[in-house]
Amino acid sequence: MDSNTVERTIRPIALQRKNSLVAGHEAGAQNWAKFAPLIETCKLNKVEPHRHRTRVLTAIVKGHKQKVIAQLLPWNFGK
Incomplete structure (x- = not known):
């Protein structure tokens, strides 16, 4: 089973999540956790x-x- 397609799809999300964690404040990660699913849902619905x-x-x-x-x-x- 090849998961490269899925991994490439979620890589930008994982990188942004990691960047939010080190942005200097925990609130950045919490805010990202709230908005990332909304952004991705928009993209899925074109x-x-x-x-x-x-x-x-x-x-x-x-x-x-x-x-x-x-x-x-x-x-x-x-x-």
Whole structure:
């Protein structure tokens, strides 16, 4: 069994995680642990991560209702 494809796919994530750990503060690693899955989920759903985060934060600031939070998930983006 060859896992090179998977290893190449996750290498940038692992490198960034390690960089966050040595960035000078534990909070960097904690923040990365929160945002990395969101970024990768956007990529899997063919959604540009920066555009998605901008739209989500704008919606929250404008009072987006929590009961319809599913509308802001990456797989529902643009629907």
